Amino acid sequence: MLTAADRVGQGDAGGGNAVADDAGFSARQNEVIEVALRLLVEGGDKALTTSALARAANCSKESLYKWFGDRDGLLAAIVTHQASRVRIIDTAALPKTREQFGAALRLFAEDLLTVLLSDTSLALNRMCVAAVRGEAPGVGAVLLERGKRRIEERARRLLEAGKAGGYVRFEDARAAYRTLYGLIIGDLHINALLGDQAAVSSLSIGGHAREAVAQFLTLYAPAGAGPKIQS
Amino acid sequence: MLTAADRVGQGDAGGGNAVADDAGFSARQNEVIEVALRLLVEGGDKALTTSALARAANCSKESLYKWFGDRDGLLAAIVTHQASRVRIIDTAALPKTREQFGAALRLFAEDLLTVLLSDTSLALNRMCVAAVRGEAPGVGAVLLERGKRRIEERARRLLEAGKAGGYVRFEDARAAYRTLYGLIIGDLHINALLGDQAAVSSLSIGGHAREAVAQFLTLYAPAGAGPKIQS
DNA sequence: ACCGTACCGTACCGTTCGGTACGGTTTTTA
DNA sequence: TAAAAACCGTACCGAACGGTACGGTACGGT
Numbered sequence: 001m002l003t004a005a006d007r008v009g010q011g012d013a014g015g016g017n018a019v020a021d022d023a024g025f026s027a028r029q030n031e032v033i034e035v036a037l038r039l040l041v042e043g044g045d046k047a048l049t050t051s052a053l054a055r056a057a058n059c060s061k062e063s064l065y066k067w068f069g070d071r072d073g074l075l076a077a078i079v080t081h082q083a084s085r086v087r088i089i090d091t092a093a094l095p096k097t098r099e100q101f102g103a104a105l106r107l108f109a110e111d112l113l114t115v116l117l118s119d120t121s122l123a124l125n126r127m128c129v130a131a132v133r134g135e136a137p138g139v140g141a142v143l144l145e146r147g148k149r150r151i152e153e154r155a156r157r158l159l160e161a162g163k164a165g166g167y168v169r170f171e172d173a174r175a176a177y178r179t180l181y182g183l184i185i186g187d188l189h190i191n192a193l194l195g196d197q198a199a200v201s202s203l204s205i206g207g208h209a210r211e212a213v214a215q216f217l218t219l220y221a222p223a224g225a226g227p228k229i230q231s
Numbered sequence: 232m233l234t235a236a237d238r239v240g241q242g243d244a245g246g247g248n249a250v251a252d253d254a255g256f257s258a259r260q261n262e263v264i265e266v267a268l269r270l271l272v273e274g275g276d277k278a279l280t281t282s283a284l285a286r287a288a289n290c291s292k293e294s295l296y297k298w299f300g301d302r303d304g305l306l307a308a309i310v311t312h313q314a315s316r317v318r319i320i321d322t323a324a325l326p327k328t329r330e331q332f333g334a335a336l337r338l339f340a341e342d343l344l345t346v347l348l349s350d351t352s353l354a355l356n357r358m359c360v361a362a363v364r365g366e367a368p369g370v371g372a373v374l375l376e377r378g379k380r381r382i383e384e385r386a387r388r389l390l391e392a393g394k395a396g397g398y399v400r401f402e403d404a405r406a407a408y409r410t411l412y413g414l415i416i417g418d419l420h421i422n423a424l425l426g427d428q429a430a431v432s433s434l435s436i437g438g439h440a441r442e443a444v445a446q447f448l449t450l451y452a453p454a455g456a457g458p459k460i461q462s
Numbered sequence: 463a464c465c466g467t468a469c470c471g472t473a474c475c476g477t478t479c480g481g482t483a484c485g486g487t488t489t490t491t492a
Numbered sequence: 493t494a495a496a497a498a499c500c501g502t503a504c505c506g507a508a509c510g511g512t513a514c515g516g517t518a519c520g521g522t
Contacts, residue, residue: 028469044364049509060470065511125421130361132426133275140425148418148425179446182413187379190356190420194371194379195363215410219446259499280479291500292481302480465522474513483504490497 023084025077029067032057033081036074041123045130050074075127075139082124083146086115094161101167102213104158109184109209112151116189117200125193152177168220176220183212254315256308260298263288264312267305272354276361281305306358306370313355314377317346325392332398333444335389340415340440343382347420348431356424383408399451407451414443 021030035057040048050071054061068074095101115121128140155177162168170176191199252261266288270279281302285292299305326332346352359371386408393399401407422430 042365045361046364050511051509054471058470060472061511062471062513063469066468071510125425126360126363129357129424130276132357132424133277134273136426138426140427144422144425144427148422175442178417178419179414182415182417183410184413185418186409186413187416188409191375191379193360193363194356194375195367195369196371196375211406215450218450281481282479285501289500291502293483293501294499296481297498463522465520467519467521468517469519470515470517472514472516475511476509477511478509479507481505481507484502486500488497488499490495492493492495 021084023077023080025067025081028059029077030081032059032064032067033078036078037082037120037123040078040127041119044123045127048127072131072139075131076142079124079128079139079142080146082120083143083150086147095158095165095167098165098167101158101162101165102217105162105180105213105216106209108155108158109180109213110205112181112184113188113203113205113209115151116185117192117203122192125189129193155180166222168217169222170220179219180212180216183215184209252315254308254311256298256312259290260308261312263290263295263298264309267309268313268351268354271309271358272350275354276358279358303362303370306362307373310355310359310370310373311377313351314374314381317378326389326396326398329396329398332389332393332396333448336393336411336444336447337440339386339389340411340444341436343412343415344419344434344436344440346382347416348423348434353423356420360424386411397453399448400453401451410450411443411447414446415440 021027025033032053036048036053039053039056050061050064053059053074054064064074068077095104124143128138128143131139156173159168159170159173159176159180163170168176188199188203252258256264263284267279267284270284270287281292281295284290284305285295295305299308326335355374359369359374362370387404390399390401390404390407390411394401399407419430419434
């Protein structure tokens with residue numbers, strides 16, 4: 001028996017000639033997935049019914065079940081699709097100077113804020129959070145693995161580069177990343193997830209990112225450097 | 232017409248003699264609410280159906296609807312009830328020394344971690360997050376107002392006391408609180424909400440709280456003090 | 463011209479849920 | 493003690509959802 005996660009990316013297995021994208025879905029399937037994502041953003045988890053999706057995307061429910069297996073498979077497909085869209089700007093050019101390192105951190109902070117507070121990400125996170133049932137992994141694991149983990153990897157590489165260059169000092173990379181994440185996000189994400197729009201609307205992404213990175217550099221400054229005051 | 236939020240606390244309006252607690256619910260109603268909370272923790276949002284609750288709590292569905300109006304009213308009642316349970320240890324004795332201030336911050340950090348990562352809080356937050364529908368405030372607003380806001384108030388008073396005592400320095404109390412929250416929680420909360428149990432299980436509450444508070448004190452140390460190295 | 467495949471639109475089925483109604487029983491009140 | 497209110501257990505209803513089945517259509521291959 002295939003689980004929903006296993007089924008992801010196995011659509012169009014009948015031998016058609018459609019080309020699959022990176023995530024393994026045909027063009028038509030991606031169209032449907034994007035309509036599903038739109039429904040999800042507009043009306044939340046409850047609005048994304050198979051009937052509503054078939055109507056909005058001009059496809060048949062039978063096709064939905066052939067492509068995605070069941071509703072959970074559809075949800076997993078949406079998460080996978082969106083995770084492949086959020087291209088991680090893998091700064092192949094690792095920072096060579098302290099200024100480049102700070103700039104790379106600020107860029108990461110701005111990207112993280114922009115993505116996490118976007119309507120799309122919020123709707124997706126709400127869906128995955130709601131799908132967690134006790135011990136079952138569910139769709140939330142897919143989002144964790146294909147979304148957050150990859151973002152964390154990017155930051156970890158950046159932090160290691162900063163450590164190698166002597167710009168920051170830390171022992172536990174996991175703890176350092178958690179601190180960086182906390183300084184950038186704070187309680188913004190959970191407030192936004194709970195529907196508090198005021199917290200998000202009155203926020204300067206650039207300014208907040210700069211402040212958070214300055215705080216991080218202060219905390220993880222090498223022993224020799226004096227305390228850096230945030231600009 | 233009453234909204235779900237308006238109805239909260241108006242149970243037992245028929246003239247019974249039952250005594251209402253702080254949140255406005257009778258003893259019997261609190262029994263039912265706690266059973267509902269247990270169902271929610273065990274099986275998630277989907278498991279908390281009116282029929283299941285009536286069966287588990289040995290009450291009739293008719294009583295449920297008389298007490299709470301509709302399902303949303305029941306959910307709001309659960310949130311209100313739990314928020315009133317999490318008594319904020321209002322440290323009436325504000326810190327008089329730097330050590331007391333640090334200890335109070337550490338206690339706050341431990342309380343915050345313990346509460347936010349508890350099964351009950353996670354289930355409640357999952358429910359409220361899932362209940363957010365676009366522009367409608369929903370139950371999430373109740374949790375924000377009666378839960379998070381009050382915790383934030385406690386921390387804000389603590390921070391102001393620290394500022395008055397000269398232990399910390401900041402301009403924007405909101406920003407300072409967000410930093411403190413971020414240092415304490417990091418990405419632990421969202422990971423736990425998404426079902427990642429590994430991130431939570433391998434965590435020493437006390438140690439992490441101490442570290443986060445040390446970082447906060449480093450960042451917000453008054454200008455005169457030298458950089459404090461975390462113990 | 464014929465076939466296989468993929469697909470659409472619609473209808474349909476079994477289940478479940480929120481919400482209501484009713485008879486019988488317990489508890490409160492006078 | 494008797495009326496009245498609250499309550500329980502069960503049954504019931506309409507609606508909506510996940511999932512399936514079927515007839516009809518477009519299209520590329522042979």
